[in-house]
């Protein structure tokens with residue numbers, strides 16, 4: 043028995059934690075930062091004030107993780123974030139294609155637990171900072187579950203806490219609200235009337251109980267929803283979870299200190315809405331419905347933004363400005379919301395896209411005045427307008443991976459974040475990121491250690507794509523459709539499509555390209571013509587434009603809207619090939635600094651078939667040399683090797699004049715970077731992306747198997763050989779694709795150890 047005498051006071055138990063990097067906040071940003079740093083060998087403390095990881099993506103709040111792909115509603119083809127976030131989302135897809143938020147929690151927890159370098163402190167809230175000079179020396183955090191204070195000391199800190207608790211306490215310069223237009227020349231800067239902060243939201247889920255269920259609202263529920271909520275007609279019995287993002291409030295207040303009050307207001311709205319659905323008599327199909335879940339913690343969109351040496355702004359996003367210190371990318375729209383949220387008469391959001399993805403500079407990822415503090419998540423150094431885009435979780439995670447990789451370079455060399463902002467150290471940072479799967483738009487991997495660069499790369503066969511079989515459904519030209527084709531510099535091949543034509547008609551066809559290399563916004567009409575089509579089935583549509591292009595890249599064969607025509611599709615799927623539909627046009631509301639352009643979007647599987655086509659000559663787009671070209675996803679070409687579908691034993695061989703010592707091999711596969719992997723609620727058609735290789739074998743020059751990978755579903759395979767081998771060649775056997783597609787790879791790299 044423990045018995046203690048009465049005393050005047052007591053101290054809490056305090057546990058010291060010494061590490062190389064302390065990450066405060068375990069949202070998607072904190073998780074990806076911590077895993078990245080730990081994999082580079084750092085001892086990392088990950089401090090999270092709640093019971094599970096994921097922040098707004100956790101089962102406590104249930105937002106789907108999104109980023110540059112924006113649910114495939116923009117022109118950002120193959121733009122899903124790579125690296126650790128990709129690994130997490132691909133794992134979630136494998137286990138949880140239905141999007142169960144609780145399963146996603148387990149994926150995040152398991153991945154963090156798998157890193158021996160991470161000390162995970164759950165239910166532990168950071169509340170105090172001690173500094174030495176302009177650097178943070180330690181952070182104190184309290185776990186209410188075990189009544190323990192953790193005293194965490196480290197040479198480097200990363201604040202990924204959403205509100206920036208450590209950055210705030212350490213005196214880092216910050217902003218809250220919106221910059222006036224004059225400061226950065228941002229024409230989309232909101233008026234005070236619109237509001238300068240985005241509010242919080244709370245979601246709910248309902249379920250069918252199989253029998254009538256009553257609902258008695260709590261006394262604090264909002265009365266008379268139609269009178270109080272201008273957009274009340276959007277409520278119905280099937281809308282739940284993320285589709286209720288517009289139950290938002292709090293943007294007129296202090297979104298840090300008023301959070302509890304905002305939560306009460308949101309609960310009031312949620313229970314008022316549910317009362318309206320259940321008891322207004324307007325929703326007879328609600329009789330059997332019961333509330334299954336209501337968020338207990340509000341999802342926070344915006345509070346403080348901290349200042350780094352550079353603040354990203356609207357023009358950087360819209361004009362896709364190029365930065366020497368680019369380390370991550372974004373691609374969500376600039377997405378601002380009226381501060382009055384649910385009570386506003388205005389639309390719930392105001393979204394403006396760029397023509398393509400944009401770079402995020404490293405200088406946005408550390409404090410300009412607290413020397414050893416990285417910034418991650420929604421608090422990075424951006425203007426309010428740019429934050430409207432960088433705030434989504436996949437973008438947060440992608441930039442946070444850069445902070446983690448930077449910490450790994452600083453650590454042990456006594457460097458501070460600012461020491462990496464330019465020169466060779468910045469190049470080292472970019473290299474380490476791309477090696478780990480990060481995509482930095484326009485930045486090619488420059489890897490002098492990679493032996494694959496010095497190899498001759500050959501293949502058992504390479505896909506020479508001349509046609510896609512006409513075995514898919516007919517697609518009406520009720521909207522304009524396009525087929526993207528990667529072509530080499532020179533004359534563009536002619537393409538013949540097949541149409542079902544209800545009456546004789548004239549069809550306009552166009553050959554398009556992009557304004558900017560690497561974009562997928564088909565803004566430039568290279569040639570246009572009208573073809574006369576007779577009524578009938580399988581009518582050939584010859585698209586022969588006789589056009590020469592002066593650079594390799596994707597061209598777009600566009601068949602413009604014509605209600606009399608349906609075009610034949612193909613079940614053939616190939617790495618780096620997509621068909622598109624003209625979905626809408628972005629037309630700016632006056633002079634707000636955004637561009638007018640068309641959205642030509644791909645459609646999710648199982649739809650989104652390629653058009654059936656025959657080309658005048660095969661595409662030269664799948665050569666094995668692509669495997670060492672420094673890009674591991676489609677950009678201005680497929681950047682892939684793909685085998686001929688008839689090849690019974692598809693393989694790639696790397697050979698050198700002299701024997702090489704190889705201890706580690708990195709392989710990049712195709713998990714369809716065009717497909718957004720919403721983490722929860724959305725659901726996905728497959729649990730393994732069909733373009734991915736499930737089985738792969740590596741042999742040495744003598745045919746001896748060095749490694750065999752089975753049951754793969756991941757984008758990256760990293761093979762560390764038991765002992766380095768000395769060989770003049772390596773053979774990679776692509777044994778089994780996950781779907782019925784020609785086997786393909788994006789990247790092979792080899793290192794001595």
Ligand SMILES: Cc1cc2nc3c(=O)[nH]c(=O)nc-3n(C[C@H](O)[C@H](O)[C@H](O)COP(=O)(O)OP(=O)(O)OC[C@H]3O[C@@H](n4cnc5c(N)ncnc54)[C@H](O)[C@@H]3O)c2cc1C
Nearest residue numbers: 067069091097098108168203204243341342419420433435
């Ligand atoms: C309703 C709503 C809809 C949105 N829609 C989307 C969407 O569809 N897709 C998308 O990707 N993004 C969406 N966003 C934006 C996105 O969720 C946030 O911008 C993003 O979560 C910010 O990431 P973060 O890691 O900075 O913060 P968070 O996700 O909030 O993570 C921060 C973590 O730090 C923890 N923490 C806070 N204080 C402390 C402390 N003192 N000590 C320890 N830990 C602490 C928090 O508990 C939290 O887990 C939406 C946001 C909201 C609110």
